[in-house]
Each structure stands twice: as C-alpha cells, then as structure tokens.
Amino acid sequence: MDFGLAFSYVFQDKDWLRKVGIVALISLIPILGQLVLIGWSLNVTKRVIDRHPEPLPDVDFGGDLGRGFSAFVIGFVYSLPITLFALVFGILDSIVAGQSSSDAVRTMMAILSLCFGLFVFIYGIAMAIVLPAAYGNYVAKGSLGAGFALGEVFGLVRANIGAYLIVLLGTFVAGLIAPLGTILCIIGAILTYAYSVAVMGHLYGQAYNAATQNKAVLAG
Template sequence: MDFGRAFGFVFQDKDWLRKIIIPALVSLIPIIGQFVVLGWGLNVTRRVMAHDPEPLPDLDFGGDLARGFQAFVIGLVYALPIVLLSMFLGILGPLLGVDSYDVSEVAKAVYMLISVCTGLFSVVYGVILAVVLPAAYANFLAKGSLGAGLNFGEVFRLVRAAPGAYLLVLVGSFIVGLIAPLGVILCFVGVLATYVYGMAVMGHLYGQAYNQALENLGISATA
C-alpha cells in the first residue's frame, strides 16, 4: 500500500477543487446528502480497485445516492450488536428504576456493571468494525451486490489476507479525523471541504487495501 498517495492523489487531479466543492455543497442536503457523499467516496474506492489512473470522480447524484444508501445498510447490519446493546440499556434503565429516588443500591450497581461492560464491548467492537467494514464495502463494490457486502466469510477472508493493510486503513481514519476539524480555519465551507476530502482519502485507502488482499490471495483484480 502507498499510504501517502491516499492523502495526495486528490491534488493531482486538475479539476480537484470542483470535484471536492460540489460534493461538499451536496452534503448540506439533510440525510440524502450524507448518502450521496458516502457513495461518492466509495466511487473513489471502486476506481482504485479498477486501477483507474484518475480515481477522483465527478459527482453522480443518482448513482452515488444508490451506492451510499446500500453502504449505509451494510454498515447498519455490521453495527447491529452495538445498536441492540444501546437499545437494551435504554430499556433496562427504566425497568430497574435507576432514575427514581427510591432505587436500590443493588439495582444501581447492576446497571452500572452492565453499562461498563457494554461500553467496553462497544469500544472493542468499534475498532473491529473500523477494520472489517472497509472490506465489506469493497466486496460489495467488487461484486455489485448488497449481499456480497454481507457475506461475512468473504469479508473476513479479505481482512485475514491483508491485516496490515486494513490496520493502515484504521490509522488513516484516525488521521482523517484529525484533519477534518482544520476546516474551521477556512470557516463553514472549509469544514465541508475537509470532510469531503477525508471521504476521498478513506475511499482510496479502502481500494488499496482490497487490492492488497487480492494480491496476497493470488487473485487478479478486475476492472
């Protein structure tokens, strides 16, 4: 993997500013805009997987929206353990009466213990999710089917084939998280631009990690 290339490829495109600003403006659309930008970022992934010499795409509103929504569904399925645990805690609190004045110390202790255990599990699972989800997205893009993203066997096979590459993706997501707030310096538009730039970086890393996994498995990538 070329880690640095993921952060610099955007600026090698002569139309990079236009290609970043348009998705940034679209991101202002509530909910739908987020799906579109996610789909746009995964279009970067798809292009990298296909070894496209110009991986930074123009916005394709309809195509990106469809791709982003399917990716959201995949992410939701993988995040279900955390979602269900959060719902469980939300129900358990009122059942034990932890917000009432006459709640017993035992009930408080039980709820606190469960909350701590749930929190620890969520942190660990969140890290695992950050490693596995890029492989799920890439498999979905490669096969063109939502089911491919939810094929846990194939997805985990990709991660096992290139654990170092997917750990670099995790590192990349941490760095992108540090870069995004820098847009505040350029005011509101800067925040949106750095957010979209971060999506492009992550999309590039996803594609590189997938190609590395295929290479390690001895499988030829197809355009």
C-alpha cells in the same frame, strides 16, 4: 499500501477543486447529500480497485446516491448488535430507575454498564476494521449482498490485517483533517470534510487490492 498517496492523489487531478467542490456543496443537502458524498467516496474505492488512472471521479448523483444508500444499509446491519444491546440495557436501566432498588441491584447495573461500555469499545474497533472490507467487497462485486458475505469479508481482513489497520489509522488522521477547514470558515470546512472522505475511499480500495493480492499468493 501507499499511505501518503491516499492523501496526495486528489491534488494530482487537474480538476480536483471542481470535483471536490461540487460534491462538498451537494453534501449540504440534508440526508441525500450525505448519501451522495458516501457513494462518491465508494466510487473512488471502485476506481482504485479497478486501477483507474484517474481515481478521483466526477459526481454521478444517481449512482452515488445508490451506492451511498447501500453503504448506509451495510453499516446499519453491522451496527445492529450495538443497537440491540443499547436497547436492552436502556430498558433494564429505566426499569431499575423507576423502582426503589437495593444496593446490590445498583451495583449489578453499574457492572453491566461497564461491560456494555467495554463491548461497545471493542465492537466499535472491530467494525472500523471490518466495514472497509465490506464496502470494498460490495463495490468490487457490484452487489449489496457481497457486503454481507461474511466469509469473504472476514477473509479479506484475515488475508491482510495490516492493510486494514492502516485504513483505521488513515480514518483517524482524516478525521483530524476534516475540522481544519473551520479555520477558513464554512466553505473551508465543507471542502476539507469532502477531502477527508475521498482519502478514506482511496484507502478502502488500496486495502481491498492488498488483501486480494495476499489471498492470491496464499492460494497459489
């Protein structure tokens, strides 16, 4: 993988400011705009997987919206374990809080709270590694079901865990870049946010290609 390329490829496109600027403005539309932005970044992923000479795409509102909604569904399903655990824990906590509880019960709830926090932390890291593989498999196959093909998704991660750890690092770095635009006020903020999403899309595509290449070598 070329970590630096994910951050520099945007500026190699002569129309980068127009492309990033348009999707940044669209992202200001409540809900729909965020879905379009996510779908646009996954279009970057698709173009990287296809080895397109110009990986930075123009906005395709309808297509990007569809990809963004699919990405939302994939992310929602993968996050269900945390949601369900939080719901159960919240119900238990409210029941205990509404009654006069003994020290033993309060201690038990404190232990459960610690365990739940640990679970969320570990599962969150796992999601940050697995979701890029699910998104890559989805756009590569062009099917929402491919995002839930756990054998294929986990197979990608196993084939090149290093690539997906690099994606995790890149996501962290991109998250640091996004707020820097506030220095240039609102316009700068939305531009740097769109840019950080474009970086992540490129990393997803690179990781998918690296994993599939490793799978091919191992299979051969």
